Amino acid sequence: MIDPRTIPELNAFLDQRHDELTRRFAEDGLVWPPSAWPLRTAIAHCSPATG
Numbered sequence: 001m002i003d004p005r006t007i008p009e010l011n012a013f014l015d016q017r018h019d020e021l022t023r024r025f026a027e028d029g030l031v032w033p034p035s036a037w038p039l040r041t042a043i044a045h046c047s048p049a050t051g
Contacts, residue, residue, distance in 0.1 A: 018032075018033075021033075
């Protein structure tokens with residue numbers, strides 16, 4: 001289980017990584033995340049309910 005105190009830091013880290021991947025893929029003319037993946041909010045954000 002994820003310590004609820006770390007959720008804001010974890011979300012910030014995942015947001016930063018997602019943004020970096022988006023930028024790098026765009027430089028190569030690609031799209032991130034791949035269209036077969038769930039929405040960003042479903043994979044990148046943790047909450048106590050989904051932790």
